[in-house]
Amino acid sequence: MSDRSGKVQMKALSMRDVRFKYARSEEWALDGVTLDIEKGEFVSILGSNSSGKSTLCMLTNGLAPHALQGTLEGSVEVFGRQTLGLSVAELATKVGIVFQEPDSQLFCMSVEEEVAFGPENLAVPREEIRARVDWALALVGMRGYNDRSPFSLSGGQKQRVAIAAALSMRPEMLVLDEPAYALDPLGRMELYSVLRDLRQDYGMTIVLAERDSEEAVAFSDRILLMKHGRIVDSGMPRDFAQEPDRLRAVGVVPTQLSEISEMLNSRIKNGKFAFLRVEEAAKGIIENCFSKKGGGRA
Amino acid sequence: MTGFVDLFTESNSALHRMDPRVKIASVIFLSLLALIISELGYLLVLAGVMVLLLLIGRASFSKTMFAFSYVSRVMLLIVVLWPIFDPSGTPVLLEFGPIKITGPGILAGLATAVRVFCLAAVWYVLMFTTSQRDLVRALVKLGLRFDYGLSLAISLRFLPTFGATVESIKDAQRARGLELDRGGVAKRARNYLAVLVPTTITALKTADTLALALQSRAYGARADRTYLRELSMRAIDYVALVVVVAAFALPFAAKYLLSMPL
Amino acid sequence: MIPRNRALPSEEKIISVRNLKFVYEGGVEALRGINLDIRSGEFLAIVGGNGSGKTTLAKNFNGLLRPTGGTVRVADKPASELTVAQLSRIIGYAFQNPDHQLFCASVEEEVRFGPVNLGYPEDEVKAKVEHAIEAMDIHSVRALPPHSLRLSERRRVSIASVIAMDPRVIILDEPTTGLDAGETKALMAKVSQLNREGRTVVLITHDMRLVAEHASRVVVMSDGRIVLDSDPRGAFADLDLLRNCSLVPPPVMLLAHSLAKYGVPRDIISPQELVMRIVLGKGDVR
Numbered sequence: 001m002s003d004r005s006g007k008v009q010m011k012a013l014s015m016r017d018v019r020f021k022y023a024r025s026e027e028w029a030l031d032g033v034t035l036d037i038e039k040g041e042f043v044s045i046l047g048s049n050s051s052g053k054s055t056l057c058m059l060t061n062g063l064a065p066h067a068l069q070g071t072l073e074g075s076v077e078v079f080g081r082q083t084l085g086l087s088v089a090e091l092a093t094k095v096g097i098v099f100q101e102p103d104s105q106l107f108c109m110s111v112e113e114e115v116a117f118g119p120e121n122l123a124v125p126r127e128e129i130r131a132r133v134d135w136a137l138a139l140v141g142m143r144g145y146n147d148r149s150p151f152s153l154s155g156g157q158k159q160r161v162a163i164a165a166a167l168s169m170r171p172e173m174l175v176l177d178e179p180a181y182a183l184d185p186l187g188r189m190e191l192y193s194v195l196r197d198l199r200q201d202y203g204m205t206i207v208l209a210e211r212d213s214e215e216a217v218a219f220s221d222r223i224l225l226m227k228h229g230r231i232v233d234s235g236m237p238r239d240f241a242q243e244p245d246r247l248r249a250v251g252v253v254p255t256q257l258s259e260i261s262e263m264l265n266s267r268i269k270n271g272k273f274a275f276l277r278v279e280e281a282a283k284g285i286i287e288n289c290f291s292k293k294g295g296g297r298a
Numbered sequence: 299m300t301g302f303v304d305l306f307t308e309s310n311s312a313l314h315r316m317d318p319r320v321k322i323a324s325v326i327f328l329s330l331l332a333l334i335i336s337e338l339g340y341l342l343v344l345a346g347v348m349v350l351l352l353l354i355g356r357a358s359f360s361k362t363m364f365a366f367s368y369v370s371r372v373m374l375l376i377v378v379l380w381p382i383f384d385p386s387g388t389p390v391l392l393e394f395g396p397i398k399i400t401g402p403g404i405l406a407g408l409a410t411a412v413r414v415f416c417l418a419a420v421w422y423v424l425m426f427t428t429s430q431r432d433l434v435r436a437l438v439k440l441g442l443r444f445d446y447g448l449s450l451a452i453s454l455r456f457l458p459t460f461g462a463t464v465e466s467i468k469d470a471q472r473a474r475g476l477e478l479d480r481g482g483v484a485k486r487a488r489n490y491l492a493v494l495v496p497t498t499i500t501a502l503k504t505a506d507t508l509a510l511a512l513q514s515r516a517y518g519a520r521a522d523r524t525y526l527r528e529l530s531m532r533a534i535d536y537v538a539l540v541v542v543v544a545a546f547a548l549p550f551a552a553k554y555l556l557s558m559p560l
Numbered sequence: 561m562i563p564r565n566r567a568l569p570s571e572e573k574i575i576s577v578r579n580l581k582f583v584y585e586g587g588v589e590a591l592r593g594i595n596l597d598i599r600s601g602e603f604l605a606i607v608g609g610n611g612s613g614k615t616t617l618a619k620n621f622n623g624l625l626r627p628t629g630g631t632v633r634v635a636d637k638p639a640s641e642l643t644v645a646q647l648s649r650i651i652g653y654a655f656q657n658p659d660h661q662l663f664c665a666s667v668e669e670e671v672r673f674g675p676v677n678l679g680y681p682e683d684e685v686k687a688k689v690e691h692a693i694e695a696m697d698i699h700s701v702r703a704l705p706p707h708s709l710r711l712s713e714r715r716r717v718s719i720a721s722v723i724a725m726d727p728r729v730i731i732l733d734e735p736t737t738g739l740d741a742g743e744t745k746a747l748m749a750k751v752s753q754l755n756r757e758g759r760t761v762v763l764i765t766h767d768m769r770l771v772a773e774h775a776s777r778v779v780v781m782s783d784g785r786i787v788l789d790s791d792p793r794g795a796f797a798d799l800d801l802l803r804n805c806s807l808v809p810p811p812v813m814l815l816a817h818s819l820a821k822y823g824v825p826r827d828i829i830s831p832q833e834l835v836m837r838i839v840l841g842k843g844d845v846r
Contacts, residue, residue, distance in 0.1 A: 124524060
């Protein structure tokens with residue numbers, strides 16, 4: 001992608017032939033990953049457990065290899081800089097990360113302290129920290145929760161605070177490793193609305209690792225499929241809505257709407273449904289199956 | 299579980315608004331005062347001051363009664379047992395065998411009980427008027443290394459969480475037929491392994507992710523660090539500090555320099 | 561069609577709850593008068609959002625919590641007369657976080673823990689352990705330390721250790737949390753098998769897809785009360801109810817409701833069924 005001047009735009013994340021093996025393991029958690037993520041993209045990485053998607057997340061902000069011991073081959077570049085040459089602290093201003101366990105990533109005694117922790121460590125002036133805390137909490141819909149203790153929050157609220165705590169360092173990319181893991185459906189929905197708004201209103205680059213396809217298909221610009229430490233497939237959400245078998249091939253359950261599309265396509269002549277949203281599915285089905293000239297049996 | 303360590307009750311009293319560093323210093327000075335005064339009369343005055351502090355701090359009656367339920371039992375024990383073990387002085391009021399109950403013995407017992415009350419009360423006032431956040435902040439401001447302050451803060455933050463985890467683990471094991479309140483010492487110790495091992499493993503796993511989270515927020519990035527929450531002394535905080543120091547210094551001087559009976 | 565080859569529940573009420581009330585210390589009213597009869601052999605799903613009381617209810621079944629009002633009867637005896645250990649012979653409870661249960665040096669020891677606690681003689685313990693290991697397919701890891709296993713295996717070990725106690729009822733609290741598609745399918749297949757063998761299964765979940773695929777009966781809870789007690793179709797027919805209970809209706813349900821005025825029934829519970837209805841038009845496809 002080039003901008004108007006013709007220069008190639010810097011990618012948010014760039015990996016070339018990346019392999020990573022944890023210190024005490026014999027298998028390569030990542031076994032040759034090459035990918036590019038553009039600034040402002042919302043990319044979901046889908047795969048079954050132990051497909052390597054968590055490890056990929058850990059590589060984006062330098063936790064691998066700096067904090068998680070292991071062997072790294074290949075190159076990982078974040079906004080044009082090699083992660084090997086930057087410390088995790090330096091990368092923290094470029095890449096924010098949210099883990100799957102709500103409790104294990106909130107360690108301060110109040111929401112406000114949690115969100116302020118990052119900028120405090122970076123010696124940001126106090127008035128600016130105050131501004132960032134308020135901004136970040138408003139972004140995730142937790143305005144006014146400043147003095148609440150993490151113990152008193154629901155799972156969904158905790159994860160949103162975790163996002164705010166990452167945002168207050170003003171990163172350009174947010175990486176989330178199965179953030180909805182421990183959440184109930186309502187918490188999941190709140191979380192993904194926040195991500196959608198971040199992407200739409202702030203142009204934040206978002207990388208999301210997930211096991212479940214429903215939200216990924218609904219919100220991402222692009223989807224990458226991982227299996228056995230490699231990226232084995234990629235495409236737009238609509239491609240996977242059209243061909244759910246591609247998701248099944250990596251052990252991910254396709255969305256219900258794509259299953260419906262698939263079954264309808266096999267029964268209706270010239271059926272080319274690839275539903276992403278309920279409204280378009282309803283419309284498509286009404287037009288093609290229930291109108292006078294519409295489909296019916298194959 | 300939280301109730302045990304977090305006694306803080308939200309309020310807008312003068313004590314709540316006082317700078318936590320002054321409160322910590324006051325507690326230390328007043329505790330020392332309680333230890334050096336041994337005359338019952340003066341201890342009762344100090345106890346009166348404690349009650350005054352409880353009132354100024356707008357302590358909740360029910361919560362205070364609950365907090366002191368344990369202390370009052372200790373006090374009662376002291377009042378009853380002390381005279382039995384302190385046969386000094388005259389007049390002797392009761393005697394059976396080697397045990398002599400004397401007037402001074404009873405007074406000494408009362409004095410010690412009041413002293414216990416004063417110590418418990420002054421720390422209780424600190425705890426219910428100061429949030430854990432402010433306490434840790436004050437300690438760091440007073441010179442505690444930030445790393446230690448953070449460790450303390452994280453420990454306090456996770457107390458209720460781990461309390462809940464332990465309860466959940468106990469439930470899970472009881473549902474497998476484990477009876478934690480039966481059996482001899484050895485059996486009970488082995489039974490508790492079923493609670494201890496999962497707790498430890500859960501704690502270690504949490505610690506692992508915590509370490510990653512801390513690093514991801516640039517912990518340790520720079521030697522200089524700013525703080526969102528600042529503590530600043532108001533005029534009245536200085537006044538309070540002076541009063542407390544004086545309240546300590548005068549009796550101290552009276553007792554040790556002027557040898558007055560205190 | 562959705563396979564429902566499970567044993568039909570008998571008439572015996574294995575758990576019976578009348579006007580059950582539970583208030584936590586601190587005043588939170590978690591259960592506000594629950595009436596429920598669970599029949600032996602049922603596959604019951606209890607669904608509800610956070611704070612609906614579903615876990616509190618389940619813990620009242622096996623004595624981990626005792627009612628503050630109302631009664632609980634288990635196998636026709638008052639639960640109040642039985643200790644948690646005694647109740648654990650009848651009702652097994654697999655917690656959501658398997659790490660809260662696992663503590664032994666090997667999977668085999670872990671599975672033995674329950675039956676040994678219940679005082680079974682050694683030959684019976686061995687038999688029950690073998691059966692449980694077989695049922696949960698953990699034979700290949702039986703000598704390994706449980707904490708070295710991946711999540712799906714740890715979960716199976718934890719469930720096996722509950723099955724080994726040979727309970728008539730198994731309560732599973734969100735057993736598919738953290739499992740991917742393949743692992744979920746494998747686990748639920750084993751759970752269905754347990755139900756076919758005659759064990760009553762109580763599944764606490766907020767995943768409506770699981771409910772559609774496996775449960776024969778669903779109880780929807782909200783704010784300490786049961787708001788719906790019917791077969792899964794009943795739950796799927798009521799969009800507003802689910803939303804009011806902080807549950808998210810699955811897309812197939814939303815779509816069925818959008819097509820209602822074209823003759824598509826509202827109580828559709830799977831994509832297959834919906835497609836059938838669309839393509840075949842009228843006609844009973846259940």
